[in-house]
Amino acid sequence: xxxxxxxxxxxxxxxxxxxxxxxxxxxxxxxxxxxxxxxxxxxxxxxxxxxxxxxxxxxxxxxxxxxxxxxxxxxxxxxxxxxxxxxxxxxxxxxxxxxxxxxxxxxxxxxxxxxxxxxxxxxxxxxxxxxxxxxxxxxxxxxxxxxxxxxxxxxxxxxxxxxxxxxxxxxxxxxxxxxxxxxxxxxxxxxxxxxxxxxxxxxxxxxxxxxxxxxxxxxxxxxxxxxxxxxxxxxxxxxxxxxxxxxxxxxxxxxxxxxxxxxxxxxxxxxxxxxxxxxxxxxxxxxxxxxxxxxxxxxxxxxxxxxxxxxxxxxxxxxxxxxxxxxxxxxxxxxxxxxxxxxxxxxxxxxxxxxxxxxxxxxxxxxxxx
Ligand SMILES: [Zn+2]
Ligand SMILES: [Zn+2]
Ligand SMILES: [Zn+2]
Numbered sequence: 001x002x003x004x005x006x007x008x009x010x011x012x013x014x015x016x017x018x019x020x021x022x023x024x025x026x027x028x029x030x031x032x033x034x035x036x037x038x039x040x041x042x043x044x045x046x047x048x049x050x051x052x053x054x055x056x057x058x059x060x061x062x063x064x065x066x067x068x069x070x071x072x073x074x075x076x077x078x079x080x081x082x083x084x085x086x087x088x089x090x091x092x093x094x095x096x097x098x099x100x101x102x103x104x105x106x107x108x109x110x111x112x113x114x115x116x117x118x119x120x121x122x123x124x125x126x127x128x129x130x131x132x133x134x135x136x137x138x139x140x141x142x143x144x145x146x147x148x149x150x151x152x153x154x155x156x157x158x159x160x161x162x163x164x165x166x167x168x169x170x171x172x173x174x175x176x177x178x179x180x181x182x183x184x185x186x187x188x189x190x191x192x193x194x195x196x197x198x199x200x201x202x203x204x205x206x207x208x209x210x211x212x213x214x215x216x217x218x219x220x221x222x223x224x225x226x227x228x229x230x231x232x233x234x235x236x237x238x239x240x241x242x243x244x245x246x247x248x249x250x251x252x253x254x255x256x257x258x259x260x261x262x263x264x265x266x267x268x269x270x271x272x273x274x275x276x277x278x279x280x281x282x283x284x285x286x287x288x289x290x291x292x293x294x295x296x297x298x299x300x301x302x303x304x305x306x307x308x309x310x311x312x313x314x315x316x317x318x319x320x321x322x323x324x325x326x327x328x329x330x331x332x333x334x335x336x337x338x339x340x341x342x343x344x345x346x347x348x349x350x351x352x353x354x355x356x357x358x359x360x361x362x363x364x365x366x367x368x369x370x
Contacts, residue, residue: 038266090160
């Protein structure tokens with residue numbers, strides 16, 4: 001969906017499902033910047049067996065869609081002793097000394113600059129260099145405000161150089177070279193929370209379809225990645241029945257977050273179905289399907305089950321909805337499709353119909369048989 005690869009599609013559905021059923025409340029991605037190694041908390045990479053990059057992609061896509069919000073933070077650590085949380089330390093940009101102090105700096109007309117307290121002599125303010133008394137700010141002296149002074153080399157500056165120092169072993173690191181760990185916390189947003197009942201329904205219906213098909217003698221695989229012609233395709237349900245030569249399949253894709261099915265989604269669904277090599281496909285989604293789109297989909301043997309319809313949980317209702325899929329799936333399609341080099345079943349049907357029409361024009365009654 002939306003140009004996602006199989007692993008990312010699986011991850012989007014895994015995350016949506018587990019967030020909707022309350023099995024996940026947030027996901028933290030943890031990146032060790034030095035080795036560029038990723039971890040997740042909870043360890044969803046281990047549960048899904050999907051590469052880190054696909055999970056990260058799914059998280060950022062859901063973030064982009066507004067269903068997750070992310071907050072980022074960085075913690076630096078010491079590679080010498082593995083202490084977490086390095087202290088930011090300043091040093092003199094002229095000599096590198098860490099002996100720097102901050103204070104209000106006054107500059108006198110004689111050229112002397114120094115901290116305010118050095119001018120104080122009893123009740124009077126006197127320049128420590130030329131010994132003249134100070135009169136008026138902006139006239140004979142200037143208040144430069146808060147600045148830093150290096151106690152080693154005496155230079156005054158407004159910005160010190162920074163580096164990170166380990167509070168435990170005192171190892172230090174250049175500011176941009178300190179080993180660090182980035183945490184990104186992904187949490188569900190209000191739009192996702194509002195969608196939870198429909199997301200849950202989508203997956204409940206999917207599992208209900210699986211139950212029904214199992215009863216019909218299908219072998220069902222939930223949340224399954226199909227490998228076909230060097231391509232991976234993700235299915236929320238992949239059911240097959242019969243022998244290898246005459247196998248019938250039902251493939252189901254759940255689009256739990258879609259609001260509306262558009263032309264673009266249709267193209268993606270059609271292309272996914274084509275790649276699968278199967279004749280028909282079921283889509284479970286709460287998305288609104290405009291009439292023109294619905295027609296287009298049914299012409300391509302793509303059947304949409306609306307997650308709003310809780311009655312789909314009823315076996316007889318479900319049976320009615322699945323009837324056209326099951327009747328279609330019993331036809332042996334795979335071979336015809338593959339030999340058709342990209343043609344889909346409907347094109348083949350259309351060719352037969354066209355041929356029938358031409359023949360009926362020529363020969364009369366023969367066309368009636370088509
Ligand atoms: Zn002076
Ligand atoms: Zn210095
Ligand atoms: Zn250390």
